[in-house]
Amino acid sequence: MADNAKKTILVVDDEEDVRNFLKIALMEAGFNVITAEDGNVALDKVEEQIPDLISLDLVMPKKSGAMFYRELSKNKKWSGIPIIIVTGHARDDFGKPDLKELTMSGPGIYLEKPVKPTNYIAAIKNILKMDATEEEQETAEMVEMQNTLKNVIDDADPATLRKIKNILDKNKTD
Amino acid sequence: MSKKTKKQQRVDSPRRLNDMIFQELFHQVPFNVAVIDRNYNVVEANRNFTEYFGDWKNKKCYAVYKKLDKPCKDCPSAEVFKKGKAIVADAVGVDQHGRKTHYVGHVFPLRTPGSSKVEYVLEMTRTVTGTRRLQQEYQILFDRVPCYITVIGEDYRIVRANEAFRENFGDVIGQICYKVYKRRKTKCPNCPAAKTFKDGQVHHSTQVGIGKRSQKIHYAVSTSPLMRGGDSIAHVIEICNDITAIKKLEHEVIEAERLGAVGQTVAGLAHSIKNILMGLEGGKYIVSLGLKKDNKEMIDQGWEMLERNFDKTTSLVKDFLSFSKGRLPELVMTKPGDLINEIVDLYKDIAAQSGIELKSDIGTKIKRAPLDPGGIHTCLTNLTSNAIDACLMGEKKGTEVLLQVKESNDKLIFEVSDNGSGIDHKIKKKIFTTFFTTKGGGGTGLGLLTTRKIVQEHGGKILIDSKKDKGTLFRMEFPRKRLMALYKEAK
Numbered sequence: 001m002a003d004n005a006k007k008t009i010l011v012v013d014d015e016e017d018v019r020n021f022l023k024i025a026l027m028e029a030g031f032n033v034i035t036a037e038d039g040n041v042a043l044d045k046v047e048e049q050i051p052d053l054i055s056l057d058l059v060m061p062k063k064s065g066a067m068f069y070r071e072l073s074k075n076k077k078w079s080g081i082p083i084i085i086v087t088g089h090a091r092d093d094f095g096k097p098d099l100k101e102l103t104m105s106g107p108g109i110y111l112e113k114p115v116k117p118t119n120y121i122a123a124i125k126n127i128l129k130m131d132a133t134e135e136e137q138e139t140a141e142m143v144e145m146q147n148t149l150k151n152v153i154d155d156a157d158p159a160t161l162r163k164i165k166n167i168l169d170k171n172k173t174d
Numbered sequence: 175m176s177k178k179t180k181k182q183q184r185v186d187s188p189r190r191l192n193d194m195i196f197q198e199l200f201h202q203v204p205f206n207v208a209v210i211d212r213n214y215n216v217v218e219a220n221r222n223f224t225e226y227f228g229d230w231k232n233k234k235c236y237a238v239y240k241k242l243d244k245p246c247k248d249c250p251s252a253e254v255f256k257k258g259k260a261i262v263a264d265a266v267g268v269d270q271h272g273r274k275t276h277y278v279g280h281v282f283p284l285r286t287p288g289s290s291k292v293e294y295v296l297e298m299t300r301t302v303t304g305t306r307r308l309q310q311e312y313q314i315l316f317d318r319v320p321c322y323i324t325v326i327g328e329d330y331r332i333v334r335a336n337e338a339f340r341e342n343f344g345d346v347i348g349q350i351c352y353k354v355y356k357r358r359k360t361k362c363p364n365c366p367a368a369k370t371f372k373d374g375q376v377h378h379s380t381q382v383g384i385g386k387r388s389q390k391i392h393y394a395v396s397t398s399p400l401m402r403g404g405d406s407i408a409h410v411i412e413i414c415n416d417i418t419a420i421k422k423l424e425h426e427v428i429e430a431e432r433l434g435a436v437g438q439t440v441a442g443l444a445h446s447i448k449n450i451l452m453g454l455e456g457g458k459y460i461v462s463l464g465l466k467k468d469n470k471e472m473i474d475q476g477w478e479m480l481e482r483n484f485d486k487t488t489s490l491v492k493d494f495l496s497f498s499k500g501r502l503p504e505l506v507m508t509k510p511g512d513l514i515n516e517i518v519d520l521y522k523d524i525a526a527q528s529g530i531e532l533k534s535d536i537g538t539k540i541k542r543a544p545l546d547p548g549g550i551h552t553c554l555t556n557l558t559s560n561a562i563d564a565c566l567m568g569e570k571k572g573t574e575v576l577l578q579v580k581e582s583n584d585k586l587i588f589e590v591s592d593n594g595s596g597i598d599h600k601i602k603k604k605i606f607t608t609f610f611t612t613k614g615g616g617g618t619g620l621g622l623l624t625t626r627k628i629v630q631e632h633g634g635k636i637l638i639d640s641k642k643d644k645g646t647l648f649r650m651e652f653p654r655k656r657l658m659a660l661y662k663e664a665k
Contacts, residue, residue, distance in 0.1 A: 015449055017479050021456025024472075028463060059445070088448035114451035117459050 007128060008032040010051035012042040012068065013086070014060040018113075022055060022086070025117040026124075039063025043071060046078055053128060055120075058087040082127050085110035086120070109147060119143050205298040206277075209284065210235045210251050217294065226301070228270030235297075239267040251295045254281045258292050265299075276306040322393065322414040325400060326351050326367055333409060342416075344386040351412075355383040367410045370397040374407055380417070392421040424659065431630050446490055453483035503546035503631045505661045510543055510579045510586060511536035517554045517577060521562065530565045531574040532558075540579055543586050543654065544661035549628040550588070550650075556621040557590035557648045564594030564646055586652045593645035625650075633660055 009031045011022045016037070023033045034051065036042035040063045042054070054072075058065035065085065073079045087110060109123060118139055125131075126140035156164065200207060206223035208216050208230065216230040216238055224230065227238050235251065236242040245252070250263040260282045269275045277299045284294040316323060317337035325334040330351050340346065343354050351367070352358040361368065366377035376398045383391045393414040400409040460476030463469075518534045525532040558575060565573035570593070578589040629636045633656030640646035 015453070017453040017456055017482065018449070020475070020479065021452070021459060024456075024460055024463065088445045088452070113448040114455040116455065 006032075007052040007130075008034065008049065009053050009055060009124065010034050010036065010042065010045055011055045012036045012039070012060070012065065013055075013057040014038055015057075018057070018086075021117075022120065025120060026055075028117075029121045029125075031124075039065065039068030039071075042068055046072070046081075050078065051081060053124060054081055054083045055124070056083050056085050058085060084123060084127060086113060086115060087111075088113040109144065111143070203298075205280075205300050208235070208238075208297045208299075209294050210297060211294055212255055212292075214245055214249075214251070223299075226269055226275075227267070239265070241268045241272075250279060250281045251297065254283050254295045255292050258283050258285075258290070274303075275301055276303045277301045322412075322416065324351065324412045324414075326410050326412060328371060328408065330361065330367070339414075342385045342391060343383075355381070357384050366395055366397040367412060370399050370410045371407055374399045374401075381414075390418070391416060392418045421659075424656075425663075428633050428656065428660070431633075434630075443490075443494065446486075450483050450486050450490065453479055453486070457481075457483060502664060503549050503628065503660070505544040505546055505632075505657070505664055507542045508545045508547050508550075510540050510545070510588070513545075513547060513550050513554060514577045514579050514588075516551065517558055520555070521558050521575075525562055525575060528562065528566055529571070529573070530562055533574060533576045535576065535578045535580075537578075537580040540581055540586070543652065544657050545632065545652075546628070549632070553625040553628050553650060554588065554590065556625045560621065561590050561592035561594065561646065561648075564592050564596070566594070570594065584654050586654060586657070588650040589647060591645060591647040596640045596642040596644050596646055633657060 009026050011019055011026070011033060012035070013019050013022070014037050019035045019037070023035055026033045034045055034049065036045050038060045042056075043063075045051075046054075056065045056069065065087070069083065072081065109127060111120060111123060118136065122136040122140035123143050125136055126144065153161070153164065201221045203220070204222070205220075206226050207220040208223050209218040211217050214234045214236060216233055216235050219227075219230050230238045234245075236244065236246050236249075240246060246265075250261055250265070254261060260280065263279050263281065265277055265279060267275050267277060279297050279299040282296045282298075283292040284296055285292055319336065320338065322339035322342065323334075323336040324332050324339055324346075327333050332346050332349055332351055332354060335343070335346055346354045352360070352362050352365075356362060362381070364379060366379045369375070369377045376396060378394065378396050380392065380394045383393060385391045394417050395412055395414045397410050397412050399407040400411050401407055457476045457479035460479060461473055462476075464472030464474075464476055514534050514536055518532055522532050554577070558577065561575040565575065573592065573594055575590065575592045578587075578591075580587050580589070626636050629650050629652075632652055634650055634652035637649045637651065638646065639649070
């Protein structure tokens with residue numbers, strides 16, 4: 001955890017409580033934190049200082065997370081910044097198309113609100129390939145597995161879903 | 175007649191005249207006339223007959239009329255010979271070209287004066303093939319046309335009914351129409367047939383009947399007078415189109431829109447709840463962190479966060495309840511202008527205090543409409559308070575909010591417009607679905623969701639037109655037909 005202090009995270013969320021919560025959790029884990037309440041402000045902040053990672057909400061007024069990400073990817077200096085999505089709209093019609101676009105084209109990982117601080121920190125450390133405590137490592141792996149499974153289940157056709165259920169049922173009886 | 179007296183000679187000339195008249199009449203009369211003896215021999219026939227049925231001399235009547243080689247069953251001549259009384263009979267024969275022909279025959283007995291024995295019969299037949307064909311065509315048309323047709327007398331008894339009608343309502347000739355159509359004991363209110371009997375005009379209406387399998391049948395009915403000479407209307411013809419399938423589709427569309435609104439709303443609510451949970455999670459974390467570090471400032475910050483999100487839960491639950499109230503709007507006949515006036519009264523002072531002019535424009539001749547007054551009141555309140563907020567956000571001077579009600583293309587239209595800040599194009603798309611609030615922590619973002627839900631439950635649509643910095647117009651459109659359909663359904 002020696003170099004945590006050097007890493008700067010930009011937290012973008014329109015809800016003040018969410019920003020504060022994530023900010024405190026990140027600071028507690030030893031990160032530098034800057035915040036923005038929408039995509040426009042976030043772009044300004046990136047211009048000022050390129051963060052090591054952006055924690056991004058999807059549905060926001062003025063400039064949504066997806067729009068912000070599209071503009072970010074257009075700029076070579078910024079397109080490599082890793083992104084973690086923190087959203088309440090992962091599985092509904094408002095967020096899903098955006099999320100699909102984002103996960104397909106880059107950032108990969110997302111967390112669904114409400115998030116627990118340990119999961120959040122573990123996921124971020126995992127993306128930044130930082131040393132994590134054993135517990136954080138385990139949590140991060142678990143979160144990633146959960147995400148993979150969620151995606152599989154969300155996209156599965158009924159036949160596949162039945163197969164998955166059969167496997168789970170079989171494991172239970174074993 | 176061997177000896178002619180003077181007296182006889184005097185009457186002779188009128189008799190000759192009679193003979194002439196008879197001859198002329200016999201041949202010119204527009205009938206096929208033939209005289210037949212007791213052995214079925216044709217003994218005399220007029221020109222028309224000969225031209226129609228061909229050569230008859232030394233032939234049996236059945237050979238001439240029908241080209242048969244033995245007497246017909248139910249021979250009308252045989253009956254006249256037997257009973258001595260004239261009869262009228264329908265028959266099908268074959269003309270001299272071998273074509274099938276329908277004819278009506280009048281058969282009279284011919285007796286020698288003073289004798290009761292019928293020696294000959296006189297058959298006067300008239301071809302009705304053309305008429306019969308038309309009749310058949312008409313009958314097929316009447317029976318097979320894809321609508322219900324009944325002819326009703328002044329006593330509301332059904333005189334005739336076509337096949338389509340009989341299939342769905344049973345065999346009903348002679349029964350009272352309202353019993354048959356609706357199983358009612360009394361006349362239907364607004365009976366279109368009664369109106370036609372009264373004024374002789376064509377009337378239209380839509381009705382719901384009960385079929386013979388007790389199924390509901392929606393139909394659009396037109397009634398026309400059936401006059402047979404003279405001025406009085408003895409019968410009314412009712413033509414009904416079965417619109418049950420269309421009604422069902424209409425209902426399904428409204429239902430699908432309703433369900434769609436519910437689905438989107440639930441997703442919107444889920445987002446609000448997730449945000450609150452996130453706030454609670456954060457508050458909990460910060461408080462426990464503060465306790466661990468013995469940092470009072472941090473504890474306070476976390477506690478405030480918890481309090482704020484508990485409050486949000488309360489207001490969300492309140493909105494939730496008002497949102498879930500009654501899936502069907504409670505429709506009563508309402509004056510649309512009254513609703514606008516109520517809102518103006520409610521917001522006049524608030525608007526004036528902020529330097530905003532609140533105006534209204536109520537169209538003339540706006541008819542009453544079945545609306546849920548409470549629901550529409552909520553919609554107008556939401557839109558008006560949004561419009562006032564939009565005016566405040568723009569920091570413009572001379573801002574105004576205009577409430578309008580008008581009528582266009584059989585639609586009742588409410589409009590709330592402002593010349594305030596306008597809404598960004600990209601937000602416009604998600605305005606009814608996302609957690610969109612310009613009111614800090616004050617709004618739950620449910621206002622527009624609720625508005626849209628209420629509008630859709632009325633079978634209406636809500637539209638938005640907005641330009642950044644120019645202003646916003648919200649329009650609620652209610653097709654009158656849909657309102658009436660919902661109203662009838664609710665009743």
